[in-house]
Amino acid sequence: MSDSSPVFLIDDDKDLLKATKQTLELAGFAVSAFSAAGEALAALTPSFAGVIVSDIRMPQMDGQQLFAHIKALDADLPVILVTGHGDIPMAVQAIQDGAYDFIAKPFATDRLVQSVRRGAEKRRLVLENRSLRLSAEQAQGDLPLIGQTPAIERLRHTLRQIADTDVDVLVTGETGSGKEVVASLLHRWSRRAKGNFVALNCGALPETVIESELFGHEPGAFTGAQKKRVGRIEHASAGTLFLDEIESMPPAIQVQMLRVLEMREVTPLGTNEIRPVDLRVVAAAKVDLGNPAQRKDFREDLYYRLNVVTLSIPPLRERRDDIPLLFGYFAERAASRFKRDVPDISTAARRHLQQHDWPGNVRELSHFAERFVLGLESAAMPQTADAPSSDASLPLPVRVERYEADVIRKTLSQNNGDVRRTIEALGIPRKTFYDKLQRHGIVRGEFAGFDGDDRKSS
CATH class of the missing domain: 3.40.50.300 (P-loop containing nucleotide triphosphate hydrolases)
Structure with missing residues (x-):
C-alpha cells in the first residue's frame, strides 16, 4: 500500500536521516528531510497535510522542544518521536502531552511505516472535518439566502x-x-x-x-x-x-x-x-x-x-416554496436564542405561512418565527380574509382593532421600522402612533434596524 502524504523527517544523524528517508519514500510518502529542528519548523504551516517524524536528542532544539512549538502551531498535527532507550520516559511524557507516537531505537522499518501511515490517515480526517465545519459555518452565513427555487x-x-x-x-x-x-x-x-x-x-x-x-x-x-x-x-x-x-x-x-x-x-x-x-x-x-x-x-x-x-x-411571495425552509431555520434559531423548544405548528400558523404576502419579506418571516416560538402567534397573525375565523361573531370594534394592528405591522415592515416614514405612510400624528403601538402590543424594534426618531450625528 502506497501513500503520497507529506512527511517532515528531522534527525541530526545524516546517515540515519538518509536511510529513514529512503525507507519512507519506498513506502510512497513524500519526504522532506531536515538535519535541524529549526529548519523544519520554519517550513511548517498549520495547513500541513502530513506527519512529522523527529529524533529527540538533537543540538540547539531537541525533539521535545520542537513538539512544543508544533503543538502551539496546530495541536492536531501528528508528531512521531524517535527515541533512544534512555529517552523513553521523556517520550512517554510527550505522549501524555499529545504527541501521536514514539518509536524506540533500533526499530523495524515496518513499525515506522505503519505509524506514519496511521498518522497520515488521522491528519486527513482532521483536515476533512475542519473543511466540513468551515462549509457549515459558511452555509449558516448564507442561510438568509437559503432556498431551492430557481431564482435563489x-x-x-x-x-x-x-x-x-x-x-x-x-x-x-x-x-x-x-x-x-x-x-x-x-x-x-x-x-x-x-x-x-x-x-x-x-x-x-x-x-x-x-x-x-x-x-x-x-x-x-x-x-x-x-x-x-x-x-x-x-x-x-x-x-x-x-x-x-x-x-x-x-x-x-x-x-x-x-x-x-x-x-x-x-x-x-x-x-x-x-x-x-x-x-x-x-x-x-x-x-x-x-x-x-x-x-x-x-x-x-x-x-x-x-x-x-x-x-x-x-420578494418572498415570488418564491413561496422556500418559505417552509426559511421558517424552519428561523424557528430553530429563535428556540436556541430563547432557550425554548420549537412548538408544533398550528393550523393557523401554517395557513399564515401559505397565504400571507410577506411585504417585509425574509425579515418579517424571521420576526414571525420568533413570535411563534414565544407563543405569541395569535397576536402576530392577522386573520386572512378567506380563512375560516370567528371574526364575524365578534363586535365591530374588536374587528376594527385587529385590522388596525395588521395595517400598522405591515407598514412598519415595509419601512424597515423607520418611525418617520411609517407615520407619513399611515397619515397619523406621532403621539397617536405611539399610543397605538402600546395598545396593540407592537414592538417597533422587531421590524427594523433604524429608528427615525433617534438620529444622531457623530
Whole structure:
C-alpha cells in the first residue's frame, strides 16, 4: 500500500536521516528531510497535510522542544518521536502531552511505516472535518439566502461568479429581502474579505451629517468638529463599501460620490488633501433606478456608473416554496436564542405561512418565527380574509382593532421600522402612533434596524 502524504523527517544523524528517508519514500510518502529542528519548523504551516517524524536528542532544539512549538502551531498535527532507550520516559511524557507516537531505537522499518501511515490517515480526517465545519459555518452565513427555487439558486451562482471580480454592484429588492446579506456575501467570498465591510444606510442620516460620515473631516472643519474623523469611504479602503437605500442620497452628495467611483479618491472636509482609496462599492435600492419615474432626482450618470452588475432579489411571495425552509431555520434559531423548544405548528400558523404576502419579506418571516416560538402567534397573525375565523361573531370594534394592528405591522415592515416614514405612510400624528403601538402590543424594534426618531450625528 502506497501513500503520497507529506512527511517532515528531522534527525541530526545524516546517515540515519538518509536511510529513514529512503525507507519512507519506498513506502510512497513524500519526504522532506531536515538535519535541524529549526529548519523544519520554519517550513511548517498549520495547513500541513502530513506527519512529522523527529529524533529527540538533537543540538540547539531537541525533539521535545520542537513538539512544543508544533503543538502551539496546530495541536492536531501528528508528531512521531524517535527515541533512544534512555529517552523513553521523556517520550512517554510527550505522549501524555499529545504527541501521536514514539518509536524506540533500533526499530523495524515496518513499525515506522505503519505509524506514519496511521498518522497520515488521522491528519486527513482532521483536515476533512475542519473543511466540513468551515462549509457549515459558511452555509449558516448564507442561510438568509437559503432556498431551492430557481431564482435563489441563480442568485447564489451569480454571487459566486462575480465575488472576486471587484466590479461595483447594484442590488435591488424590496425591504427585508436580504440586500445587505447579498453585499456581505460578495465581500466574504472575495479577496477583500480581510478588509473592512462598511455599511451605511443613506436614508438613515440627515443631509447635514452624511457628508462627514462618508468623507470624514479634519479638526475645525465645521462647528463641533473637535477631532479628526476617518470617513466610511476611507475606512472601507481594501474592503467593501455598502450603500443601502442609495436612492435617498442627497443630490449634492451624489455628485461627490460620482467622483469617488470614477477616480477612487476622497477629500475629507477641512482639507485639500486627496487620498486614494481601493474599494468595491455595493449599492442597494428599493426602487428601480432604471425607471425615470421611480428614480426621481437620483442622478442618471451615477446610476449608470453603479450599474456595472445588477442583482435583483426576488420578494418572498415570488418564491413561496422556500418559505417552509426559511421558517424552519428561523424557528430553530429563535428556540436556541430563547432557550425554548420549537412548538408544533398550528393550523393557523401554517395557513399564515401559505397565504400571507410577506411585504417585509425574509425579515418579517424571521420576526414571525420568533413570535411563534414565544407563543405569541395569535397576536402576530392577522386573520386572512378567506380563512375560516370567528371574526364575524365578534363586535365591530374588536374587528376594527385587529385590522388596525395588521395595517400598522405591515407598514412598519415595509419601512424597515423607520418611525418617520411609517407615520407619513399611515397619515397619523406621532403621539397617536405611539399610543397605538402600546395598545396593540407592537414592538417597533422587531421590524427594523433604524429608528427615525433617534438620529444622531457623530
